[in-house]
Amino acid sequence: MEIRAQALEKLEYFCLNHLSKYSTQRNFDNGPEYRENVSELSKYISHRILDEVEVLKTSYKKFSYPIIEKFIQEVLWRTYWKGWLEMRPQLWKKYKADLNKLKDEVNKEEYQNATMAQTKIEPFNDWVKELKEHGYLHNHARMWFASIWIFTLNLPWQLGADFFLKHLLDGDPASNTLSWRWVAGLQTRGKNYLATSWNINKFSKKKYNNLKLNENAAPILESENLTIQPLHFDKVDFSNSLLVIHNLDSVFLQKYKNKFQFNHCALMDFNTVLENNFSKKVLDFKSAINIEILTELKNNFGSNLIIKNKDDLLKIITNRNIKNVIMPYLTCGYENDYISEIKTKINISYLVREYDQFCFPFANKGFFAFKDQIPKILAKFVI
């Protein structure tokens, strides 16, 4: 089955059969075979194979708000993280610079043992294997994993975030980096998340004896610049235009093909940008999405244009006399870094969705302030 069809079916099935129990059951990690208590929609939402509005609408159609409040909040956590990082892009830059400084650490035994599932901590080894095999971990396991990585194994949080980003099918620079920061005690400053043996054994299906974790560690402290930078949304001109679709907003064309009048369209294959570092599983998933987008481009617009790098783009611009290159908005991440660099030489505009434009500014403070805006978001896009 096609990925978009699979995603829609999974959304429908989850809402009909499991959503009503989500708020009481979601914290249990019942193992990879028993994931009904959570939606497992993240890999679709991260690539916008499903967009947030359709996820919210589908759930809202089935139940009243109090029953699905928790689920709605979780979907909107992602929007919050995205908006939060968009307004503080310097943190993404700093994270990348930190990774660069830490690049020799990956050759050390401690890092190798952790990422090869060879530590003395049995559940941690289990999660490493599960992550590599499935490209997914339950939210609670992600929290335990990150906490043990930072506070028991004493490894740099940035390397853990990097390991996650490259192995998670839902890997998202905002949700991932900011969740790791939250566990470390940087996001809610001075408040770290400490995994405990008791909590793991309560919520994990598999039980573990004699877990020796550092359950009293102090939060990580870093000096950093958290000044908010104003959001910028490009003005878009569609004359002589090339619309370049990518797999971080996979359903964009389906949703907006009748709204905008572009002259040509193409697929941007970002795997070349990510290739050296990301797991094969993640790259294969992204390739499969690209194939689906390309089929849509062919069927609807007779286009089979694939762009793999700046030179490919320049060729199309010259051959087709393109004046304006337009792309669905790219948030902080490696793909945006690549395009931002080209943007300085080629006229590329990001086309932002109304949803992002409306929601991102609400992420200027903590999640509780953002939560107060949820009724407004639902009234505008969902109800």
Ligand SMILES: Cc1cc2nc3c(=O)[nH]c(=O)nc-3n(C[C@H](O)[C@H](O)[C@H](O)COP(=O)(O)OP(=O)(O)OC[C@H]3O[C@@H](n4cnc5c(N)ncnc54)[C@H](O)[C@@H]3O)c2cc1C
């Ligand atoms: C250290 C760490 C790293 C993480 N890295 C990522 C990541 O790279 N990409 C990612 O999408 N999520 C990330 N998360 C958030 C969360 O763990 C996953 O979104 C969730 O587990 C996905 O499973 P699900 O689709 O079954 O979620 P459900 O519980 O069914 O939630 C529905 C949707 O809401 C969103 N969501 C749920 N919980 C969160 C959350 N805590 N933060 C942000 N969005 C959420 C997701 O889009 C998810 O698909 C991370 C969390 C931690 C603690």
